[in-house]
Amino acid sequence: MARPRFLKLPPHQQQAILQAALEEFAAHGFHDASLNRVIEAAGISKGSMYYYFDGKEDLYAYVAQTEFAGLFEQVGPPPDFDAGDAETFWSALEDYYRQLLQALAASPQLAAMLRGWSAAAKNPAFQEVQGELEQASVPWIEQALAAGQRVGAIRDDLPASLLITVALGMGEAMDLWLMSQPVDPESLPAHVHGLIDMMRGAFAPRRPVH
Amino acid sequence: MARPRFLKLPPHQQQAILQAALEEFAAHGFHDASLNRVIEAAGISKGSMYYYFDGKEDLYAYVAQTEFAGLFEQVGPPPDFDAGDAETFWSALEDYYRQLLQALAASPQLAAMLRGWSAAAKNPAFQEVQGELEQASVPWIEQALAAGQRVGAIRDDLPASLLITVALGMGEAMDLWLMSQPVDPESLPAHVHGLIDMMRGAFAPRRPVH
DNA sequence: AACGAATTAGACCACCAGTCTAGACCGGTG
């Protein structure tokens, strides 16, 4: 995950490398991105690149993590889901998710990278690297889930890991679907509401049927 | 999609190529699979391979399609979702989904390939090839959805394309989660029931809240 | 100034997907 040496570089040089890598990865995804092109665009030599990063995966992971952190910095930390009842839980979640999507829509490169992440993450060779990034995202999901269960907004009759996996899958699907739609900032809140409504249906405690 | 010439080969030679390709793709996914290895394992020359297939994508698509067809042949066609009420719709869906998963569990290579498909399918360069396979899978989902709406099992206040995308995402997530679990055929029905229950929550018509 | 560590340059390696040409094979025809 980026040799410490890298951080000692003058910021503008770090920036040049990061920017080149971001553009390449955003444009081509992980697999089809060319490290040689990044090297050329950044104006450094191959030796330097491998001096600062362990390899392509390492660079990708670092760029993704950096951009990811930038996103959360921009949007701010997740709200405190513990305060209130089930109803406020779901509306807080909806608000926060909408903010994330809005921020994502505003920086297409970041969006393209994060989108590629989920595909790349399925490659087993990737998963050790992935762990580091996932540990930045999954915990707040775990906490939100636990909070949701405490306030009675989320069912507890299924394993938490299953709920998380399915929630991520739904989120990814939503993202995919939004991409395929004509861009229309006006309608985003409605779409987000639709998705959260589906999540609510899936994850809310079962009401007894009679 | 496999030059017609390929079909004129003696079956055992077709089989050798297909088997080699299946093993390679199942083991390494599309991107990291090596066509050279397939060629070597199949005992043919590069010239022959490119004589029978347009390239790596073409081979992959053909193998995936073939295996996919085999799966549906094994499980049988989807039931008629139109007969009955919402309750029977959901239980028929659960049955069918469980059968698919059981068949998939019995042939790990096929499972590995289809798993890789969803990742590969996101690559834009792949989507023209993908169309052909997707036309075999999405229509029955569309029909099931339409049938579900007719019998009142599925909401119609959201775009069908969104429902389909989210359903696929949930299914994929379920699959991912199952893979991470210790293999236990006994508990599969319960897991499937859990997933279908979540889908039902997400896709059932909203009950008026009061 | 001199030494050793940090850094850079880029040649080199094995491998990749895909192209291309030379020839082997084979059925039909004169």
Added chain:
DNA sequence: CACCGGTCTAGACTGGTGGTCTAATTCGTT
């Protein structure tokens, strides 16, 4: 039989890839 044209095969070759390695350079410290 000889020849011919299409079908098929072999594998050298191309331009690219990610990654390694060594020699040279720069730089901080004594």
